[in-house]
Amino acid sequence: MTAPLDDTSILPLELTDVSFAAGGNRLIKDVTLRFEPGLKTVMIGPNGAGKSLFLRLCHGLLQPTQGSIRWQQETGAGRHQAMVFQRPVMLRRSVAANIDYALKLRQISRRNRGDIIDRVLHQTGLRRLADQPARVLSIGEQQKLALARAWALEPQVLFLDEPTASLDPAAIHSVEEIIAAIHDAGTRIIMTTHDLGQARRIADEVLFINRGRILEAAPADRFFNAPENDLAQAFLRGELLWWNKGQDNRKQGMPPKGENQ
Amino acid sequence: MTDFSDAFAAAIGLVLGLDTSLTEIVGLSLRVSLTAVAIAAFIGLPVGAAIALFRFPGRFFFVVATNALMGMPPVVVGLIVYLLLSRAGPFGVFGLLFTPTAMIVAQVLLVTPIIAALTRQVIEDLWIEYEEQMRSLGAGPGRAVPALLWDGRFTLITAILAGFGRASAEVGAVMIVGGNIDHVTRVMTTSIALEVSKGNLALALGLGMILLVLSASINAAAYLIQHNTKRWHA
Amino acid sequence: MKRVILMALMTTVIGLLPGPALAAEKFFTLVGTTSTDNSGLYEKILPLFTARTGIKVRVVSVGTGRAINIAKNGDADVLLVHHKTSEEKFVAEGYGLKRYDVMYNDFIIVGPENDPANILGLKSVVDGLAQIAATKSFFVSRGDDSGTHKKELSIWKMTGIDAVKASGTWYREAGAGMGATLNTASAMPAYTFSDRGTWLKFENRGGLRLMTESDPLLLNPYGVILINPKRHPHVKAKMGQAFIDWITSPEGQAAIKAYRINGRQAFFPNAKK
Numbered sequence: 001m002t003a004p005l006d007d008t009s010i011l012p013l014e015l016t017d018v019s020f021a022a023g024g025n026r027l028i029k030d031v032t033l034r035f036e037p038g039l040k041t042v043m044i045g046p047n048g049a050g051k052s053l054f055l056r057l058c059h060g061l062l063q064p065t066q067g068s069i070r071w072q073q074e075t076g077a078g079r080h081q082a083m084v085f086q087r088p089v090m091l092r093r094s095v096a097a098n099i100d101y102a103l104k105l106r107q108i109s110r111r112n113r114g115d116i117i118d119r120v121l122h123q124t125g126l127r128r129l130a131d132q133p134a135r136v137l138s139i140g141e142q143q144k145l146a147l148a149r150a151w152a153l154e155p156q157v158l159f160l161d162e163p164t165a166s167l168d169p170a171a172i173h174s175v176e177e178i179i180a181a182i183h184d185a186g187t188r189i190i191m192t193t194h195d196l197g198q199a200r201r202i203a204d205e206v207l208f209i210n211r212g213r214i215l216e217a218a219p220a221d222r223f224f225n226a227p228e229n230d231l232a233q234a235f236l237r238g239e240l241l242w243w244n245k246g247q248d249n250r251k252q253g254m255p256p257k258g259e260n261q
Numbered sequence: 262m263t264d265f266s267d268a269f270a271a272a273i274g275l276v277l278g279l280d281t282s283l284t285e286i287v288g289l290s291l292r293v294s295l296t297a298v299a300i301a302a303f304i305g306l307p308v309g310a311a312i313a314l315f316r317f318p319g320r321f322f323f324v325v326a327t328n329a330l331m332g333m334p335p336v337v338v339g340l341i342v343y344l345l346l347s348r349a350g351p352f353g354v355f356g357l358l359f360t361p362t363a364m365i366v367a368q369v370l371l372v373t374p375i376i377a378a379l380t381r382q383v384i385e386d387l388w389i390e391y392e393e394q395m396r397s398l399g400a401g402p403g404r405a406v407p408a409l410l411w412d413g414r415f416t417l418i419t420a421i422l423a424g425f426g427r428a429s430a431e432v433g434a435v436m437i438v439g440g441n442i443d444h445v446t447r448v449m450t451t452s453i454a455l456e457v458s459k460g461n462l463a464l465a466l467g468l469g470m471i472l473l474v475l476s477a478s479i480n481a482a483a484y485l486i487q488h489n490t491k492r493w494h495a
Numbered sequence: 496m497k498r499v500i501l502m503a504l505m506t507t508v509i510g511l512l513p514g515p516a517l518a519a520e521k522f523f524t525l526v527g528t529t530s531t532d533n534s535g536l537y538e539k540i541l542p543l544f545t546a547r548t549g550i551k552v553r554v555v556s557v558g559t560g561r562a563i564n565i566a567k568n569g570d571a572d573v574l575l576v577h578h579k580t581s582e583e584k585f586v587a588e589g590y591g592l593k594r595y596d597v598m599y600n601d602f603i604i605v606g607p608e609n610d611p612a613n614i615l616g617l618k619s620v621v622d623g624l625a626q627i628a629a630t631k632s633f634f635v636s637r638g639d640d641s642g643t644h645k646k647e648l649s650i651w652k653m654t655g656i657d658a659v660k661a662s663g664t665w666y667r668e669a670g671a672g673m674g675a676t677l678n679t680a681s682a683m684p685a686y687t688f689s690d691r692g693t694w695l696k697f698e699n700r701g702g703l704r705l706m707t708e709s710d711p712l713l714l715n716p717y718g719v720i721l722i723n724p725k726r727h728p729h730v731k732a733k734m735g736q737a738f739i740d741w742i743t744s745p746e747g748q749a750a751i752k753a754y755r756i757n758g759r760q761a762f763f764p765n766a767k768k
Contacts, residue, residue, distance in 0.1 A: 061396055078399060089394035092412045092493055101408065105399045135495035153398075348569035348727060356729065358570050359524060359555055440555035458674030459533050460681075460699035 010077040010156050011037040011188060013058065018067035020053055020212075028053055029212040031067070035157075040179075040189040042203035042220075044196065046240050050212040051192035052161050058190065059083050059159045079106065082150035083159040087166060088142040090134035095126060098134050099149045106153060120148040124178055140171030147178045151185075158182060160191035164198065176202060196236070200224055208232045210240070268466030275467060282444075287475065290448040293361055293435070294428040297368030301428075302421050305373045306410055309380025314388060314402035314409075327381065330374035335367075336433030342367040343437050359440040364448070367434040372424035379420035383413040415487055415494050422483050429476060449475075522551040523734040526571035529672045530643060531717070532556035534600075534692025534761055540750040544741050550734050558672065560640035566590060566720075569727030572735040574720045578642035582718040591720035595743050598751050598762045599716040602646060603694060604707035605677075606632075606686035614686075620710040625654045631665040633685035634658070637676045638668030642715070647688040650712060677703070690715060695756035716765070719743070742766070 013035040020028035028050050035041065035058075043051050056062045057069060059081060071077035090098050096117050103113045121127045124144045129137060134145060143163060150158055160179065164172040172195075179202065183189050193199055199206065203220040208229060216229040227233050234240045275283045312323050344350050346358045346366070357363045387409050388402065395405045410417065432450035439446035441455060449472045456465035487494075531537065532554060541552045555565065559576045566574040567590050574591060576582060577599075585591045604623055606614070612632040614623040627634050636658075637644040651658045658666045667685065669676045673693040680687040681701035689697075694705070707713075719739050724732040741747045748764035755761070 056393075059397065061393055081397075083394075083397040085394060089391055091391075091408060092414075092495070102398050105404070133492045133495060136492055347565075348729065349567075353569070359553065440553075440557075442553045442555055445553055457678070458529065458672045459693075460674050460678060460697040462678075462699055 008073075009037065010071040010073045010080045011035060012072060013157070014068075014070045015058070016068050016070075018057065018064045018069060020050075020057055020062065021065045027212050028057065028064070031214055033207075033214065033217065035188065035190065037156075037188055039204040040183055040202055041191070041205050041207060042199045043190075043192045043207040043209055044194070044199050044235070045209035046235065047194065049209045051209060053212075054209065055083070055159045055161050055190065055192060080156040081159065082153050082155040082157075083161070084143070084146045084150055084163050086162040088139070088146040090137075090142055090145065092133070092135060094131050095134045095137070095145055096121065096130040098145060099152050102149050103152055116152050120152045123151065123181065124148040125174070138171075140167050140174065143167060143171065143175055144178060147175065147182070151178075151182050151187075155187055157188045157190060160189070162192055162194060165194065172198070208235065210235070265466070267463040268470065271463045271467030272470045273467075275464075276471065283471075285444065286447055286449055286452055287471070289361065289446075290429060290450070290472075291475075293364045293448060294368060294425060297365045297428050298372055298421060298425045300365070300369045301372035301376050301424055304369070305376030305424075306380050306417065307406065308373075309377040310384045310406045310410060312377070313381045313384035314406065324381070327374045327378040331378055333371065333374070334433065335371055335431035336437065338370050339367055339434030339437035342370065342434065346438065358438060359442060359446060361439070361446055363438040364435045364446060367438045368428040368431070371431060371434060372428050375424045375427060376417075376420050379423070380410075380413075380417060383416045383420070384409050387413055415490075418483060418487065422480060425479065426476065429472070520551055521549060521734065522553050523572040523731040523738065524553045524555060524570070525573045525575060525738070526555045526557070526562045526565045527575040528559050528562060528577065528642060529556045529674070530641075530690045530693050531575070531577075533672075533674055534690070534696055534756065536692065536751070536754050536762060539754050540742075540747070543750050544738060544747070547741065547746070548737055550737060552738065558637075558639045559642035559645070566722050569722060569730065572722055572731045573738055574722060575717060576642055577715050577717045578645055579716060579718060581642075581645075582720060586720060589726055590723055592723050594718045594720050595739055596765050596767055597717045597719045597742055598748075598764045598766075599714050600762045601691050601708065602643065602713040602715055603689055603691050603705055604686060605680065605689055605694060605703045606706045607684035608702045608704045610704075610706065612686065614706050615704075617707060618710060620650055620707050620712055621653045623707045624650060624658075625656060627686050628654065628656045628658060628661070628665075631661075633665055633667065633683050635667045635669055635676055635680045635683065635685045635687045637673065637688075638670045639672070641672075643673060643688065643690055646715065650688075653712075692756065692761045695759060695761060717762075 015031050015033045018028060018031040019026055031054070043054060045051055053062065057064055060078060091101060093101070099117045099120065100113055103116060108116065118127070121130055124147060126141065126144055126148060129141065134142065137145065163179075164175050167175065176198065179189060179191070191202070200220070206218055206220050206223040207214055208216040208223070208227070210231050216223065216227060216232045218228075223232070224236070227236060231240060309327070312320060312327070342363065343358065345352050346355070346363050347353050348358070357366070388405075391405070391409070400408070430450065432454050435446070435448055436451050436454065439448070439451065441447050441451040449468060453465045453468045453472070456462075456468065537554055541554070545551055555571060557565065559578050559581065562574060562576050563581055563585060565571050566585065574585070575597065582591075582594050586594050604614070604620060606612070612627040612630040614626050617623045617626070636647055662668050667679070669679050671679070673689060674697065676687055677689060677693065677697050678699055679685070681699055681703050684702050686706065719742060721732060721735045721739055722730045724730045743766035748766055751762050751764045752760065
C-alpha cells in the first residue's frame with residue numbers, strides 16, 4: 001500500500017508555461033497543467049505530437065527549456081515516481097534479480113527485499129518465472145516484469161509510455177489489469193497511448209495533445225462523448241492528418257491546393 | 262629445413278619427461294600474464310566505463326589514446342619500462358628491473374589499453390539501451406557502472422581473454438625488462454627466442470606448440486563457460 | 496560479483512609477491528654477452544661458484560653494446576664482455592672499478608660448403624675477407640654493435656675495404672645475436688664471422704662449414720669488471736668481488752679450461768697470476 005497522501009506527498013504536480021525545444025524547434029509548447037492526486041490520466045494524440053516528450057519532462061528525464069515543473073516536494077520527488085517504457089528494459093540477470101536491483105537502488109534493506117519481490121511477482125503472475133533470465137521472457141512477460149519492478153518501489157506516481165504498443169491482445173489485457181491494480185493500491189497513473197479503445201477503458205481524465213500543444217483536458221466521459229476541440233473531434237473520428245492545422249476553411253481530409261504532398 | 266615432426270617429438274619429450282625447467286617456465290609465464298591481466302582488468306574496466314559514460318575535458322584525447330595504445334609494439338613498451346625502472350631512472354630505487362614484477366608492470370601497460378578500449382565500446386552501447394530506465398530508477402551513470410559491467414560480462418570476458426592472449430604471446434617487453442634470467446625471469450616466449458638464437462629450432466618449435474596448447478586450453482575453457490551460460494547473454 | 500573482484504585481487508597480490516624462496520636468496524646480477532651464454536659455459540661453471548660460496552648468479556645476456564649500457568646504468572653488479580677497448584674506457588670513465596683478464600676464445604669464419612670465394616685453407620683472415628669482398632659473395636654481419644661485431648669491423652678495416660658501404664648487396668647486416676645471424680647465414684647461405692663457442696653448439700648449420708681459424712687476429716679476450724660502488728652505491732660489491740676473485744682463482748680458471756663443447760676446449764683461461 002502506498003503511504004496516505006499527506007505532507008510526504010509529491011503531488012500535486014504543477015506545470016507552468018512549459019516549453020521544450022530541440023534543434024531550434026519547439027516540440028512542447030506552453031503547457032500549463034496541474035496533476036492532482038487520485039486519478040488515472042491518459043494522454044492521446046497523433047504520432048509525433050509530443051506524448052513521449054511530455055512524460056519525460058514530467059518525470060525529470062528531460063528539462064524544460066522554458067517554464068517550470070514543480071512537485072509538492074522540492075527535492076527527492078524522484079524517489080516516489082517510476083516509469084515504464086514502451087519496450088521493457090531488463091538487465092541480464094534473473095527476473096527476481098531485476099526487481100532486487102531496483103530495490104537496492106532505493107536502499108531497501110535485504111530483509112525486506114525478498115518479501116516485496118515475492119509479493120509483486122505474485123501480483124503480476126510471474127512467480128514461477130522468478131529465477132529465469134529476464135531477457136528470455138516474452139515481451140508481454142517482460143512488460144509485466146517492468147510493472148512489477150515499478151510496483152515494488154511503491155511509487156506515488158507511475159508514468160507509462162505506450163506500455164502495450166508492442167503487445168498482443170492477451171498481454172494487453174493482463175497489463176491493463178495490473179495498471180488498474182496499481183492504481184487501486186494508491187498510485188497516480190499518468191500514461192500515453194495511441195489505442196483509443198484502451199484510453200476509453202482506462203482513463204479518468206484525458207489530455208489531447210497535437211503538435212506539442214495540449215488542446216483539450218477533460219474528464220474521460222465528457223471528452224469521448226462531446227469533445228470541444230475540432231482537432232480532437234477529427235482525431236476521434238480517425239481523421240487527423242498531418243497537414244491539418246486546425247479550424248480554417250479547408251475541407252477536412254483534402255490537402256490544400258498547391259502544397260507538396 | 263626443420264621437420265615439424267622433430268618439433269612435435271621435442272614437445273612431447275618435454276611434456277612427458279615433466280621437465281622441471283619446463284614446469285618452472287610455464288608456471289612463471291602463467292603467473293606473470295595472469296597477474297598482469299588481473300591488474301589490467303582492475304584498471305581498464307572502470308577506466309573504460311568512465312570514458313564511456315562521462316563527458317570531461319580531454320575525453321577525446323583519452324579515447325584516441327586508448328585505441329592507439331592497443332597497437333603499441335611490446336618492445337617499445339619494454340624499452341619505456343626499462344628506462345623507468347633502471348637504476349639510472351626515476352624508479353630505480355625499487356630495484357625492480359630483471360624481476361617478474363617488472364615483467365608484470367610491462368604487460369599491464371600492454372593489456373590495459375585493450376581492456377579499456379573494448380570496455381568503453383561495450384558500456385557505451387549498453388548505456389544507449391539502458392540510460393532512460395536506469396535514470397528513472399534513480400541510477401545515474403556513476404551508480405550504474407557496476408550493473409553495466411556485470412551486464413556486459415560476456416563481451417568483457419572476451420576482451421579480457423584478448424588481453425591475456427596479447428600478454429602471453431609477447432616477447433619484446435618481457436625480454437628487455439626481465440632479462441631472460443634462467444630460473445628467475447625466463448618465460449615461454451623468451452625461452453623460444455633463446456632456443457631460436459641457439460639454432461635449436463626443433464626445441465623452439467616444440468615450446469611454441471606447448472604455448473599454443475596452453476593458450477587454446479584457456480580459450481576453450483572460457484568458451485565452454487560462455488556456452489553453458491548462453492541463456493544469460495540474451 | 497564481489498567474489499570475482501576478490502579473486503582478482505588475490506591473484507594480483509599473490510602474483511606480485513616476490514615468492515618466499517627468492518626473498519631470502521643471496522644473489523648478484525652478472526651482465527654478459529649472448530655468445531658466452533649460448534656457448535653453455537655459464538651453465539657449467541656458475542654452479543661451482545654457488546657451491547663454493549652459496550651465492551647465486553643471475554645472468555642477463557645481451558649484446559656487448561647493451562651490456563655495457565646496462566652496466567653504466569647500474570642495473571647489474573658485474574660486467575663480463577669481450578671488447579678490451581670498451582672495457583678500458585668503461586673503467587677509465589669511472590663506471591667500473593678494475594678490469595681483470597679472465598679468458599679468451601677465438602673467432603672463426605664459417606661459410607657455404609661450396610665456398611664461392613675460395614677461402615678454405617687461407618691462413619690470413621684479412622686475405623679471406625678481401626676475397627669475399629672481391630667475389631661479392633654473400634656475407635652476413637651481426638651488425639649489432641656487439642663485441643663480435645666490433646671485432647669483425649676491425650678486421651675489415653685492415654683489408655682497406657669499406658664493407659658497410661656495400662650493405663644491402665653482398666654484405667648483409669642482421670642486427671641480431673650470434674645464433675640468429677648463424678641461422679640467417681645458414682639459410683642464405685652466406686659467410687659469417689662467429690665466435691667458436693656459439694658455432695660449436697649451433698645445431699642449425701645447414702650447409703655451413705668452418706672456413707678460417709687460428710689467425711692471431713681472431714683471438715677474443717674477455718674482461719670481468721665490478722661496477723663501481725662509488726658511482727652506484729646499491730651495487731652488491733662484496734658478492735661481485737667474490738665472483739671476480741673466484742673466476743680468476745686457480746679453481747675458477749681450471750673450471751673454464753675444463754669446459755668442453757663436442758669434445759673441444761672452447762675457452763682458454765688467462766687471468767694474471
